[in-house]
Amino acid sequence: MGWAARRSVPAVEAALGLVCASLLLGLCAAGDPVVYFDWDLSYITVAPLGVKQQVIAINGQFPGPIVNVTTNYNLVVNVQNDLDEPTLITWNGIQQRKNSWQDGVLGTNCPIPSGWSWTYQFQVKDQIGSFFYFPSINFQRAAGGYGGIIVNNRAVIAVPFGKPDGDITIYIGDWYNRNHKDLRKALDDGKDLGMPDGVLINGKGPYRYNKTLVSDGIDYTTFDVHPGKTYRIRVHNVGISTSLNFRIQNHNLLLVETEGSYTVQQNYTNLDIHVGQSYSFLVTMDQNASSDYYVVASARIVNESLWRRVTGVAILHYSNSKGKASGPLPDPPNDQFDKTFSMNQARSIRPINGPPRLGSSVINGTYRGFMEIIFQNNDTTVQSYHLDGYAFFVVGMDYGEWTESSRGTYNKWDGVARCTTQVFPGAWTAVLVSLDNVGLWNVRAQNLDTWYLGQETYLRVVNPEQTNKTELAPPDNVLYCGRLESKQKPQAIHHRASATSVSLGRDKIISFLLLSLLTSIFL
Numbered sequence: 001m002g003w004a005a006r007r008s009v010p011a012v013e014a015a016l017g018l019v020c021a022s023l024l025l026g027l028c029a030a031g032d033p034v035v036y037f038d039w040d041l042s043y044i045t046v047a048p049l050g051v052k053q054q055v056i057a058i059n060g061q062f063p064g065p066i067v068n069v070t071t072n073y074n075l076v077v078n079v080q081n082d083l084d085e086p087t088l089i090t091w092n093g094i095q096q097r098k099n100s101w102q103d104g105v106l107g108t109n110c111p112i113p114s115g116w117s118w119t120y121q122f123q124v125k126d127q128i129g130s131f132f133y134f135p136s137i138n139f140q141r142a143a144g145g146y147g148g149i150i151v152n153n154r155a156v157i158a159v160p161f162g163k164p165d166g167d168i169t170i171y172i173g174d175w176y177n178r179n180h181k182d183l184r185k186a187l188d189d190g191k192d193l194g195m196p197d198g199v200l201i202n203g204k205g206p207y208r209y210n211k212t213l214v215s216d217g218i219d220y221t222t223f224d225v226h227p228g229k230t231y232r233i234r235v236h237n238v239g240i241s242t243s244l245n246f247r248i249q250n251h252n253l254l255l256v257e258t259e260g261s262y263t264v265q266q267n268y269t270n271l272d273i274h275v276g277q278s279y280s281f282l283v284t285m286d287q288n289a290s291s292d293y294y295v296v297a298s299a300r301i302v303n304e305s306l307w308r309r310v311t312g313v314a315i316l317h318y319s320n321s322k323g324k325a326s327g328p329l330p331d332p333p334n335d336q337f338d339k340t341f342s343m344n345q346a347r348s349i350r351p352i353n354g355p356p357r358l359g360s361s362v363i364n365g366t367y368r369g370f371m372e373i374i375f376q377n378n379d380t381t382v383q384s385y386h387l388d389g390y391a392f393f394v395v396g397m398d399y400g401e402w403t404e405s406s407r408g409t410y411n412k413w414d415g416v417a418r419c420t421t422q423v424f425p426g427a428w429t430a431v432l433v434s435l436d437n438v439g440l441w442n443v444r445a446q447n448l449d450t451w452y453l454g455q456e457t458y459l460r461v462v463n464p465e466q467t468n469k470t471e472l473a474p475p476d477n478v479l480y481c482g483r484l485e486s487k488q489k490p491q492a493i494h495h496r497a498s499a500t501s502v503s504l505g506r507d508k509i510i511s512f513l514l515l516s517l518l519t520s521i522f523l
Protein backbone atom coordinates (compact mmCIF):
# COMPACT_ATOMS: atom_id res chain seq x y z
CA MET A 1 0.00 0.00 0.00
CA GLY A 2 1.48 3.33 -1.00
CA TRP A 3 0.56 6.66 0.49
CA ALA A 4 -1.77 9.50 -0.18
CA ALA A 5 -1.87 13.03 1.12
CA ARG A 6 -4.26 13.31 4.04
CA ARG A 7 -7.75 14.18 2.94
CA SER A 8 -9.29 17.30 4.39
CA VAL A 9 -11.74 16.84 7.25
CA PRO A 10 -14.70 17.90 5.06
CA ALA A 11 -13.76 15.22 2.53
CA VAL A 12 -13.54 12.58 5.26
CA GLU A 13 -16.89 13.65 6.62
CA ALA A 14 -18.49 13.41 3.21
CA ALA A 15 -16.98 10.01 2.53
CA LEU A 16 -18.09 8.50 5.83
CA GLY A 17 -21.51 10.03 6.11
CA LEU A 18 -21.00 12.42 9.00
CA VAL A 19 -24.04 12.82 11.22
CA CYS A 20 -24.91 14.44 14.51
CA ALA A 21 -23.97 12.34 17.51
CA SER A 22 -27.33 12.90 19.11
CA LEU A 23 -28.79 10.46 16.58
CA LEU A 24 -26.76 7.59 18.01
CA LEU A 25 -28.79 6.71 21.10
CA GLY A 26 -26.75 8.70 23.55
CA LEU A 27 -23.36 7.32 22.56
CA CYS A 28 -21.81 10.71 23.25
CA ALA A 29 -22.56 14.35 23.86
CA ALA A 30 -24.68 16.14 21.29
CA GLY A 31 -22.63 18.05 18.75
CA ASP A 32 -19.73 15.56 18.61
CA PRO A 33 -19.63 14.13 15.07
CA VAL A 34 -20.00 10.41 14.37
CA VAL A 35 -18.19 8.53 11.62
CA TYR A 36 -19.18 5.07 10.42
CA PHE A 37 -16.93 2.31 9.14
CA ASP A 38 -18.06 -1.04 7.77
CA TRP A 39 -15.22 -3.56 7.77
CA ASP A 40 -15.00 -7.10 6.45
CA LEU A 41 -12.07 -9.15 7.78
CA SER A 42 -11.09 -11.90 5.36
CA TYR A 43 -8.08 -13.72 3.96
CA ILE A 44 -6.42 -12.74 0.72
CA THR A 45 -3.40 -14.35 -0.92
CA VAL A 46 -0.26 -12.27 -1.45
CA ALA A 47 3.49 -12.93 -1.66
CA PRO A 48 5.23 -10.02 0.10
CA LEU A 49 8.56 -11.88 0.30
CA GLY A 50 8.06 -13.98 -2.83
CA VAL A 51 6.20 -16.85 -1.13
CA LYS A 52 2.42 -17.01 -1.54
CA GLN A 53 0.55 -16.96 1.77
CA GLN A 54 -2.75 -15.95 3.30
CA VAL A 55 -2.87 -12.58 5.05
CA ILE A 56 -5.70 -10.84 6.88
CA ALA A 57 -7.20 -7.99 4.87
CA ILE A 58 -9.86 -5.42 5.72
CA ASN A 59 -12.23 -4.75 2.85
CA GLY A 60 -9.66 -6.44 0.63
CA GLN A 61 -6.84 -4.12 1.74
CA PHE A 62 -3.53 -5.23 3.29
CA PRO A 63 -2.60 -3.25 5.34
CA GLY A 64 -6.08 -2.07 6.29
CA PRO A 65 -7.61 1.38 5.74
CA ILE A 66 -6.45 4.42 7.70
CA VAL A 67 -8.92 5.75 10.26
CA ASN A 68 -8.62 9.54 9.88
CA VAL A 69 -10.68 11.46 12.45
CA THR A 70 -10.50 14.51 14.72
CA THR A 71 -10.43 14.93 18.50
CA ASN A 72 -13.76 14.01 20.14
CA TYR A 73 -15.15 12.30 17.05
CA ASN A 74 -17.21 9.19 17.75
CA LEU A 75 -16.43 6.03 15.83
CA VAL A 76 -18.91 3.30 14.94
CA VAL A 77 -17.00 0.37 13.43
CA ASN A 78 -18.98 -2.66 12.31
CA VAL A 79 -16.67 -5.67 11.99
CA GLN A 80 -17.78 -8.68 9.94
CA ASN A 81 -15.58 -11.67 10.77
CA ASP A 82 -15.07 -13.67 7.58
CA LEU A 83 -12.02 -15.45 8.98
CA ASP A 84 -12.26 -19.14 9.91
CA GLU A 85 -11.68 -18.40 13.62
CA PRO A 86 -12.75 -15.83 16.23
CA THR A 87 -11.18 -12.38 16.21
CA LEU A 88 -11.05 -9.06 18.08
CA ILE A 89 -9.78 -5.63 17.03
CA THR A 90 -7.93 -3.46 19.54
CA TRP A 91 -7.17 0.24 19.14
CA ASN A 92 -3.55 0.68 20.20
CA GLY A 93 -3.19 3.98 22.10
CA ILE A 94 -6.86 5.02 22.01
CA GLN A 95 -7.73 5.59 25.65
CA GLN A 96 -11.42 4.59 25.50
CA ARG A 97 -12.37 7.10 28.19
CA LYS A 98 -14.79 5.51 30.70
CA ASN A 99 -15.37 2.74 28.17
CA SER A 100 -13.10 -0.29 28.53
CA TRP A 101 -15.95 -2.34 27.02
CA GLN A 102 -14.72 -1.27 23.57
CA ASP A 103 -11.01 -2.02 24.11
CA GLY A 104 -10.97 -5.17 21.99
CA VAL A 105 -8.87 -7.49 24.15
CA LEU A 106 -9.67 -10.64 26.10
CA GLY A 107 -10.71 -9.72 29.63
CA THR A 108 -12.99 -6.90 28.51
CA ASN A 109 -14.37 -8.36 25.27
CA CYS A 110 -15.42 -11.81 24.15
CA PRO A 111 -14.14 -12.75 20.69
CA ILE A 112 -16.28 -12.22 17.61
CA PRO A 113 -17.06 -15.75 16.36
CA SER A 114 -16.39 -16.74 12.78
CA GLY A 115 -19.26 -15.61 10.58
CA TRP A 116 -20.55 -13.07 13.13
CA SER A 117 -20.43 -9.29 13.11
CA TRP A 118 -20.01 -6.92 16.04
CA THR A 119 -20.07 -3.14 16.27
CA TYR A 120 -17.53 -1.07 18.23
CA GLN A 121 -18.76 2.33 19.43
CA PHE A 122 -16.29 4.69 21.08
CA GLN A 123 -15.04 8.28 21.21
CA VAL A 124 -11.49 9.55 20.68
CA LYS A 125 -11.98 11.83 23.67
CA ASP A 126 -9.40 14.60 24.20
CA GLN A 127 -6.72 12.82 22.15
CA ILE A 128 -4.55 13.70 19.18
CA GLY A 129 -1.77 11.87 17.42
CA SER A 130 -0.65 8.72 15.63
CA PHE A 131 -1.89 5.25 16.62
CA PHE A 132 -2.81 1.95 14.99
CA TYR A 133 -5.31 -0.90 15.30
CA PHE A 134 -4.77 -4.65 14.92
CA PRO A 135 -6.35 -8.06 15.72
CA SER A 136 -5.51 -8.90 19.33
CA ILE A 137 -6.06 -12.66 19.60
CA ASN A 138 -4.98 -15.95 18.03
CA PHE A 139 -1.62 -14.48 16.92
CA GLN A 140 -3.47 -12.82 14.04
CA ARG A 141 -1.37 -9.66 13.96
CA ALA A 142 1.35 -11.86 12.45
CA ALA A 143 -0.96 -12.19 9.43
CA GLY A 144 -1.89 -8.51 9.08
CA GLY A 145 -5.25 -6.96 9.87
CA TYR A 146 -3.56 -3.77 11.03
CA GLY A 147 -3.94 -0.15 9.94
CA GLY A 148 -3.26 3.41 11.05
CA ILE A 149 -5.28 5.78 13.21
CA ILE A 150 -4.82 9.53 12.77
CA VAL A 151 -6.48 11.80 15.34
CA ASN A 152 -6.23 15.39 14.15
CA ASN A 153 -6.38 18.49 16.33
CA ARG A 154 -9.59 20.48 16.25
CA ALA A 155 -9.26 23.64 14.16
CA VAL A 156 -9.34 25.86 17.26
CA ILE A 157 -6.34 24.10 18.84
CA ALA A 158 -2.90 25.28 17.74
CA VAL A 159 -0.36 22.73 16.49
CA PRO A 160 3.31 23.38 17.42
CA PHE A 161 4.51 23.31 13.80
CA GLY A 162 3.37 24.52 10.41
CA LYS A 163 0.85 22.59 8.37
CA PRO A 164 2.69 19.89 6.39
CA ASP A 165 2.26 19.61 2.64
CA GLY A 166 1.26 15.96 2.96
CA ASP A 167 0.79 13.07 5.39
CA ILE A 168 2.38 9.65 4.94
CA THR A 169 1.70 6.58 7.09
CA ILE A 170 4.39 3.88 7.18
CA TYR A 171 4.04 0.42 8.75
CA ILE A 172 7.26 -1.46 9.47
CA GLY A 173 7.45 -4.93 10.95
CA ASP A 174 9.23 -8.26 10.89
CA TRP A 175 7.53 -10.97 8.81
CA TYR A 176 7.50 -14.75 8.45
CA ASN A 177 6.63 -16.77 5.36
CA ARG A 178 4.85 -19.26 7.65
CA ASN A 179 1.23 -18.38 8.32
CA HIS A 180 0.07 -17.23 11.75
CA LYS A 181 -1.46 -20.62 12.62
CA ASP A 182 1.86 -22.40 12.04
CA LEU A 183 3.66 -19.76 14.08
CA ARG A 184 1.32 -20.05 17.06
CA LYS A 185 1.52 -23.87 16.90
CA ALA A 186 5.30 -23.56 17.18
CA LEU A 187 4.85 -21.47 20.31
CA ASP A 188 2.29 -23.92 21.68
CA ASP A 189 4.86 -26.67 21.17
CA GLY A 190 7.47 -24.71 23.13
CA LYS A 191 9.56 -23.79 20.10
CA ASP A 192 11.25 -20.51 19.28
CA LEU A 193 10.05 -18.73 16.13
CA GLY A 194 13.60 -18.17 14.95
CA MET A 195 14.82 -15.37 12.71
CA PRO A 196 12.11 -13.65 10.65
CA ASP A 197 12.20 -14.04 6.89
CA GLY A 198 12.27 -10.29 6.34
CA VAL A 199 10.78 -6.90 7.14
CA LEU A 200 7.74 -5.47 5.37
CA ILE A 201 7.15 -1.77 4.71
CA ASN A 202 3.46 -1.10 4.11
CA GLY A 203 2.83 -4.77 3.46
CA LYS A 204 5.49 -5.16 0.79
CA GLY A 205 8.96 -6.65 0.65
CA PRO A 206 12.31 -4.95 0.07
CA TYR A 207 13.48 -3.05 -2.99
CA ARG A 208 16.23 -5.09 -4.67
CA TYR A 209 19.16 -3.10 -3.36
CA ASN A 210 21.30 -6.25 -3.16
CA LYS A 211 20.95 -9.10 -5.68
CA THR A 212 22.29 -11.65 -3.20
CA LEU A 213 20.00 -10.77 -0.29
CA VAL A 214 16.83 -9.82 -2.21
CA SER A 215 15.19 -12.08 -4.78
CA ASP A 216 14.04 -10.73 -8.12
CA GLY A 217 10.37 -9.96 -8.67
CA ILE A 218 9.44 -8.81 -5.16
CA ASP A 219 7.00 -5.91 -5.07
CA TYR A 220 8.13 -2.94 -2.97
CA THR A 221 6.61 0.30 -1.69
CA THR A 222 7.30 3.67 -3.30
CA PHE A 223 6.50 7.00 -1.62
CA ASP A 224 6.00 9.78 -4.17
CA VAL A 225 6.98 13.26 -2.99
CA HIS A 226 7.66 16.71 -4.41
CA PRO A 227 10.89 18.70 -4.00
CA GLY A 228 10.85 21.45 -1.38
CA LYS A 229 7.74 20.10 0.33
CA THR A 230 7.54 19.01 3.97
CA TYR A 231 5.65 15.85 4.89
CA ARG A 232 4.47 14.48 8.19
CA ILE A 233 5.60 10.85 8.22
CA ARG A 234 3.95 8.57 10.80
CA VAL A 235 5.84 5.33 11.46
CA HIS A 236 4.39 2.34 13.33
CA ASN A 237 6.25 -0.85 14.27
CA VAL A 238 3.44 -3.40 13.76
CA GLY A 239 5.73 -6.45 13.81
CA ILE A 240 5.96 -9.50 16.03
CA SER A 241 9.11 -9.11 18.12
CA THR A 242 11.90 -7.25 16.30
CA SER A 243 13.08 -3.74 17.18
CA LEU A 244 13.78 -1.80 13.99
CA ASN A 245 15.96 1.18 13.13
CA PHE A 246 14.17 3.57 10.77
CA ARG A 247 16.02 5.97 8.47
CA ILE A 248 15.64 7.77 5.14
CA GLN A 249 18.76 8.15 3.04
CA ASN A 250 20.21 11.72 3.16
CA HIS A 251 17.17 13.12 5.02
CA ASN A 252 16.78 14.35 8.59
CA LEU A 253 13.85 13.15 10.69
CA LEU A 254 12.45 15.99 12.82
CA LEU A 255 10.59 14.23 15.64
CA VAL A 256 7.37 16.07 16.54
CA GLU A 257 5.02 13.54 18.16
CA THR A 258 4.84 10.09 19.70
CA GLU A 259 1.60 8.27 20.51
CA GLY A 260 -0.38 11.43 21.20
CA SER A 261 2.30 13.59 22.83
CA TYR A 262 3.96 16.46 20.99
CA THR A 263 7.70 16.31 21.64
CA VAL A 264 10.61 18.69 21.78
CA GLN A 265 11.53 19.03 18.12
CA GLN A 266 14.94 17.55 17.40
CA ASN A 267 16.53 16.01 14.33
CA TYR A 268 17.56 12.39 14.05
CA THR A 269 19.35 10.68 11.18
CA ASN A 270 17.78 7.43 12.38
CA LEU A 271 15.59 6.27 15.26
CA ASP A 272 15.05 2.90 16.92
CA ILE A 273 11.34 2.03 16.90
CA HIS A 274 10.39 -0.90 19.09
CA VAL A 275 7.44 -3.25 18.68
CA GLY A 276 4.11 -1.47 19.13
CA GLN A 277 5.57 2.05 19.13
CA SER A 278 4.47 4.97 16.93
CA TYR A 279 6.31 8.19 16.01
CA SER A 280 5.71 11.03 13.61
CA PHE A 281 8.37 13.15 11.95
CA LEU A 282 8.50 16.18 9.72
CA VAL A 283 10.72 15.45 6.72
CA THR A 284 11.60 18.14 4.18
CA MET A 285 12.41 17.07 0.64
CA ASP A 286 15.54 19.17 0.38
CA GLN A 287 17.84 16.94 -1.71
CA ASN A 288 18.86 17.38 -5.34
CA ALA A 289 17.01 14.23 -6.51
CA SER A 290 19.99 12.94 -8.47
CA SER A 291 18.33 9.56 -7.81
CA ASP A 292 15.64 7.99 -5.66
CA TYR A 293 16.39 7.51 -1.96
CA TYR A 294 16.22 4.45 0.28
CA VAL A 295 13.70 4.19 3.13
CA VAL A 296 15.11 1.56 5.50
CA ALA A 297 13.92 -0.44 8.52
CA SER A 298 16.59 -2.85 9.79
CA ALA A 299 16.77 -5.19 12.77
CA ARG A 300 18.31 -3.85 15.98
CA ILE A 301 19.73 -5.23 19.22
CA VAL A 302 20.66 -8.45 17.37
CA ASN A 303 23.74 -9.76 15.61
CA GLU A 304 23.23 -7.47 12.64
CA SER A 305 25.73 -9.27 10.40
CA LEU A 306 23.60 -12.43 10.69
CA TRP A 307 20.34 -10.53 10.38
CA ARG A 308 21.19 -8.58 7.20
CA ARG A 309 18.27 -10.08 5.30
CA VAL A 310 15.88 -8.90 8.04
CA THR A 311 15.81 -5.47 6.43
CA GLY A 312 12.92 -3.63 4.84
CA VAL A 313 13.67 -1.22 1.99
CA ALA A 314 11.21 1.11 0.28
CA ILE A 315 11.83 3.98 -2.14
CA LEU A 316 11.38 7.73 -1.66
CA HIS A 317 10.76 9.07 -5.17
CA TYR A 318 10.97 12.80 -5.93
CA SER A 319 8.79 13.96 -8.82
CA ASN A 320 11.97 15.25 -10.51
CA SER A 321 14.13 12.22 -9.71
CA LYS A 322 16.87 11.53 -12.22
CA GLY A 323 17.22 7.79 -11.67
CA LYS A 324 16.72 4.71 -9.53
CA ALA A 325 18.30 4.23 -6.11
CA SER A 326 21.47 2.19 -6.13
CA GLY A 327 24.49 1.44 -4.00
CA PRO A 328 24.71 0.54 -0.30
CA LEU A 329 22.00 1.34 2.21
CA PRO A 330 22.54 4.20 4.67
CA ASP A 331 24.43 2.90 7.69
CA PRO A 332 22.62 1.89 10.88
CA PRO A 333 23.99 3.16 14.22
CA ASN A 334 27.56 2.02 14.75
CA ASP A 335 27.09 0.95 18.36
CA GLN A 336 28.06 -2.70 18.42
CA PHE A 337 30.11 -2.12 21.58
CA ASP A 338 27.94 0.64 23.05
CA LYS A 339 24.76 -0.77 24.51
CA THR A 340 23.76 2.66 25.84
CA PHE A 341 23.25 4.29 22.41
CA SER A 342 19.68 3.16 21.93
CA MET A 343 18.78 3.85 25.56
CA ASN A 344 20.23 7.36 25.40
CA GLN A 345 18.30 7.95 22.19
CA ALA A 346 15.11 6.95 23.99
CA ARG A 347 15.95 9.20 26.94
CA SER A 348 16.36 12.14 24.57
CA ILE A 349 12.65 12.10 23.68
CA ARG A 350 10.92 14.76 25.77
CA PRO A 351 7.42 16.23 25.76
CA ILE A 352 6.94 19.79 24.51
CA ASN A 353 6.35 21.48 27.67
CA GLY A 354 4.05 1.88 49.28
CA PRO A 355 6.50 -1.12 48.87
CA PRO A 356 6.52 -2.78 45.44
CA ARG A 357 4.70 -6.07 44.96
CA LEU A 358 4.85 -8.73 42.27
CA GLY A 359 2.18 -8.25 39.62
CA SER A 360 -0.76 -10.66 39.58
CA SER A 361 -3.51 -11.35 37.04
CA VAL A 362 -5.37 -8.21 38.16
CA ILE A 363 -3.80 -5.15 39.79
CA ASN A 364 -6.23 -2.92 41.66
CA GLY A 365 -6.04 0.85 41.54
CA THR A 366 -8.24 3.64 42.87
CA TYR A 367 -9.71 6.35 40.69
CA ARG A 368 -7.69 9.59 40.94
CA GLY A 369 -4.79 7.77 42.55
CA PHE A 370 -1.30 7.33 41.10
CA MET A 371 0.59 4.19 40.21
CA GLU A 372 4.25 3.47 39.58
CA ILE A 373 4.97 0.51 37.31
CA ILE A 374 8.45 -0.98 36.94
CA PHE A 375 9.07 -3.21 33.94
CA GLN A 376 12.13 -5.39 34.65
CA ASN A 377 13.43 -7.26 31.62
CA ASN A 378 15.70 -10.19 32.51
CA ASP A 379 15.50 -11.57 28.98
CA THR A 380 18.22 -11.23 26.34
CA THR A 381 16.07 -9.30 23.83
CA VAL A 382 14.30 -5.94 23.85
CA GLN A 383 10.71 -6.14 25.07
CA SER A 384 7.99 -3.51 24.57
CA TYR A 385 5.15 -3.02 27.05
CA HIS A 386 1.79 -1.32 26.57
CA LEU A 387 -1.05 -0.10 28.79
CA ASP A 388 -4.53 0.25 27.32
CA GLY A 389 -6.71 3.17 28.42
CA TYR A 390 -3.86 5.47 29.37
CA ALA A 391 -0.81 7.44 28.37
CA PHE A 392 1.82 6.93 31.06
CA PHE A 393 4.87 9.06 31.81
CA VAL A 394 8.20 7.35 31.09
CA VAL A 395 10.33 8.63 33.98
CA GLY A 396 13.35 6.34 34.03
CA MET A 397 15.29 3.50 32.44
CA ASP A 398 18.67 1.95 33.10
CA TYR A 399 20.58 -1.30 33.01
CA GLY A 400 20.68 -3.67 35.98
CA GLU A 401 18.07 -4.47 38.62
CA TRP A 402 15.65 -1.77 39.74
CA THR A 403 15.88 -0.84 43.43
CA GLU A 404 14.13 1.82 45.47
CA SER A 405 17.24 3.99 45.17
CA SER A 406 16.63 4.01 41.38
CA ARG A 407 13.89 6.55 42.00
CA GLY A 408 16.61 9.10 42.57
CA THR A 409 17.41 8.95 38.83
CA TYR A 410 13.84 9.58 37.67
CA ASN A 411 13.07 12.40 35.28
CA LYS A 412 10.29 14.07 37.28
CA TRP A 413 10.06 17.19 35.14
CA ASP A 414 9.46 16.31 31.52
CA GLY A 415 9.01 12.58 31.02
CA VAL A 416 7.21 11.90 27.74
CA ALA A 417 3.64 10.58 27.89
CA ARG A 418 3.02 7.59 25.65
CA CYS A 419 1.28 4.19 25.72
CA THR A 420 4.13 1.84 24.71
CA THR A 421 7.67 1.79 26.10
CA GLN A 422 10.72 -0.33 25.40
CA VAL A 423 12.68 -2.23 28.06
CA PHE A 424 16.22 -3.13 27.05
CA PRO A 425 17.78 -6.54 27.83
CA GLY A 426 18.95 -6.77 31.42
CA ALA A 427 17.40 -3.38 32.17
CA TRP A 428 14.33 -1.72 33.66
CA THR A 429 11.93 1.04 32.67
CA ALA A 430 9.76 2.99 35.13
CA VAL A 431 6.46 4.68 34.29
CA LEU A 432 4.01 6.74 36.34
CA VAL A 433 0.27 6.61 35.69
CA SER A 434 -2.43 9.02 36.85
CA LEU A 435 -5.47 6.78 37.39
CA ASP A 436 -8.16 8.96 35.85
CA ASN A 437 -9.91 6.37 33.63
CA VAL A 438 -12.19 3.89 35.40
CA GLY A 439 -12.35 0.39 33.92
CA LEU A 440 -10.41 -2.84 33.38
CA TRP A 441 -7.30 -2.18 31.28
CA ASN A 442 -4.88 -4.60 29.66
CA VAL A 443 -1.14 -4.37 30.49
CA ARG A 444 0.81 -6.46 28.00
CA ALA A 445 3.98 -7.29 26.18
CA GLN A 446 3.72 -5.84 22.68
CA ASN A 447 6.11 -8.52 21.40
CA LEU A 448 3.49 -10.81 19.91
CA ASP A 449 5.16 -14.09 20.82
CA THR A 450 5.53 -13.28 24.53
CA TRP A 451 2.03 -11.78 24.66
CA TYR A 452 0.55 -14.89 23.04
CA LEU A 453 2.30 -17.06 25.64
CA GLY A 454 0.60 -15.13 28.43
CA GLN A 455 2.76 -12.14 29.34
CA GLU A 456 -0.05 -9.80 30.30
CA THR A 457 -2.01 -8.64 33.30
CA TYR A 458 -4.92 -6.27 33.95
CA LEU A 459 -5.21 -2.98 35.78
CA ARG A 460 -8.61 -2.52 37.39
CA VAL A 461 -9.32 1.13 38.26
CA VAL A 462 -12.30 1.46 40.61
CA ASN A 463 -14.21 4.53 41.74
CA PRO A 464 -15.34 3.82 45.33
CA GLU A 465 -18.17 6.33 44.90
CA GLN A 466 -21.34 4.82 43.47
CA THR A 467 -21.81 6.88 40.33
CA ASN A 468 -22.44 6.34 36.63
CA LYS A 469 -20.42 9.41 35.66
CA THR A 470 -16.97 7.81 35.54
CA GLU A 471 -17.70 4.58 33.64
CA LEU A 472 -20.19 3.76 30.92
CA ALA A 473 -22.49 0.76 31.24
CA PRO A 474 -21.77 -2.35 29.15
CA PRO A 475 -23.08 -1.92 25.58
CA ASP A 476 -26.40 -3.50 24.59
CA ASN A 477 -24.61 -5.70 22.04
CA VAL A 478 -22.09 -7.14 24.52
CA LEU A 479 -20.86 -10.65 23.65
CA TYR A 480 -20.83 -13.37 26.30
CA CYS A 481 -18.36 -16.22 26.59
CA GLY A 482 -16.82 -18.51 29.19
CA ARG A 483 -19.04 -18.99 32.24
CA LEU A 484 -21.57 -16.51 30.85
CA GLU A 485 -21.80 -18.11 27.41
CA SER A 486 -25.35 -19.32 28.15
CA LYS A 487 -26.52 -15.69 28.14
CA GLN A 488 -25.40 -15.18 24.54
CA LYS A 489 -28.17 -14.92 21.95
CA PRO A 490 -27.43 -16.76 18.70
CA GLN A 491 -26.49 -14.82 15.59
CA ALA A 492 -26.95 -15.96 12.03
CA ILE A 493 -23.71 -17.03 10.37
CA HIS A 494 -23.01 -14.81 7.38
CA HIS A 495 -20.52 -17.00 5.54
CA ARG A 496 -19.40 -20.58 5.18
CA ALA A 497 -16.81 -20.87 7.91
CA SER A 498 -14.03 -23.42 7.72
CA ALA A 499 -14.57 -26.63 9.64
CA THR A 500 -11.33 -25.90 11.46
CA SER A 501 -12.77 -22.99 13.47
CA VAL A 502 -11.45 -22.86 17.00
CA SER A 503 -13.15 -22.17 20.30
CA LEU A 504 -13.84 -18.66 21.56
CA GLY A 505 -11.06 -18.61 24.12
CA ARG A 506 -7.32 -19.21 24.08
CA ASP A 507 -6.00 -22.53 25.26
CA LYS A 508 -3.09 -21.00 27.09
CA ILE A 509 -3.19 -17.97 29.31
CA ILE A 510 -0.32 -18.80 31.65
CA SER A 511 3.31 -19.02 30.61
CA PHE A 512 6.67 -18.70 32.22
CA LEU A 513 6.87 -14.96 32.79
CA LEU A 514 10.17 -13.29 32.05
CA LEU A 515 8.64 -10.03 33.16
CA SER A 516 8.76 -8.93 36.77
CA LEU A 517 6.03 -6.33 37.11
CA LEU A 518 6.26 -4.19 40.22
CA THR A 519 3.65 -1.68 41.21
CA SER A 520 3.16 0.81 43.97
CA ILE A 521 -0.11 2.65 44.49
CA PHE A 522 -0.06 6.13 45.95
CA LEU A 523 -3.44 7.28 47.21
